[in-house]
Amino acid sequence: MFIGIDLGGTNIAAGLVDESGKILASDSVPTGAERGSDAIISDMADLAKRIAEKNGYKISDIDAIGIGAPGTIDTDRGVVAYSNNIPFRNVPIAEKISGLLNIPVxxxxxxxAAAYGEYIATGAKAKSFVFITLGTGVGGGVVIDGKLMRGFNYAGAELGHCLLVLNGEACTCGNNGCWEAYASVTALIRQTKKAMDENPNSIMHEIAEKEGKVSGKTAFVAASRGDEAAKGVVDKYTEYVGAGIASIINVFQPEELVIGGGISKEGDNLLIPVQKIVSRMDYNKYMPKTKISIAKLYNDAGIIGAALIARK
Ligand SMILES: [Zn+2]
Incomplete structure (x- = not known):
């Protein structure tokens, strides 16, 4: 039995995961990122212990804990080298939690971690596999011959920070024109708001008012109801997503590419236009094509992936 923990900027989510990668129980607590690393580490250990005990296990029955954390992670030393979202600089998380619970971390x-979870969920047959997540930011993971590609310094596979537009929109990383600045939910919301300002009669206003906010769904819902301004937003957004995916495919030509994150819930409304754009921009015209699909695990991918990497 394993425990997978997804350490986010807002919540710490944990799951009890069996050998096959099934979540048997889950729980979460707020991260409270402002409290500093020691309080967060102690909460993670408590959460792991609680989830084991609530389900009839002692913490010593758990074979290992896997943690997925944002930022640059030295996986060999178990250290968060740097993170944007949580206050960790060179914190040896694995050693500290392992010290508190006396099991491998x-x-x-x-x-x-999410990429590895989705890779297992697809059956782990692809020789090369790419996962991208369209969420608040754009993340990615690359699995080659069953192994995560991390770069020599653990900072690799940052697919969201590939350049899409030279001197383009500002990105959270400090550069301009990154793919993330066009293909994230944050970017889609910005694009939606701009179109709403320019089109006061669009039904996007009505939809946003009902929801209480402009979200990543606003333009997709309005477009499905025939709103022209919203269709314009969705077409442009899917073009940004597709162009980035085409570049990634031109680098890796992976056997499979899976799209996850909040926007992936749009399913075929996202997938079909993206497949068309990719097919147009793919350098490879004569050899077998990358299979592109929507994620299967959605929010659970991080927990399951972290647990299964710990199993390995
Ligand atoms: Zn960037």
Whole structure:
């Protein structure tokens, strides 16, 4: 039995995961990122212990804990080298939690953990596999011959920070024009708001008012109801997503590419236009094509992936 923990900027989510990668129980607590690393580490250990005990296990029955955390993670030393969202600089999380609970702990970049979870969920047959997550930011993970590709310095596979537009929109990383600045939910909301300002009669206003806010769904819902301004937003957004995916495919030509994150819930409304754009921009015209699909695990991918990496 394993425990997978998804350490986010807002919540710490944990799951009791069996050998096959099934979540048997889950629980979460707020991260409280402002409290500093020691309080967060102690909460993670408590959460792991609680989830084991609530389900009839002692913590010593758990074979290993896997943690997915945002940022640059030295997976060999179990250290969060740097993170944007949580106050960790060179914190040896694995050693500290292992010291508190007396079981092995492995820590991994959160997008890599999710990629590994989705890779297992697809049956782990692809020789090369790419996962991208369209959420608040854009993350990614690359699995080659069953192994995560981390880069020599653990900072690799940051697919969201590939350049899409030279001197383009500002990105959270400090550069301009990154794919993330066009293909994240944050970017889609910005694009939606702009179109709403320019089109006061669009039904996007009505939808946003009902929801209480402009979200990543606003334009997709309005477009499905025939709103022209919303269709414009969705077409442009899917073009940004597709163009980025085409570049990634031109680098890796992976056997499979899976799209996850909040926007992936749009299903075929996202997938079909993206497949068309990719097919147009794919350098490879004569060899077998990358299979592109929507994620299967959605929010659970990080927990399951972290647990299964710890199993390994
Ligand atoms: Zn960036």
């Amino acid at each position: 492995h820590i991994e970049n959160d997008a890599n």
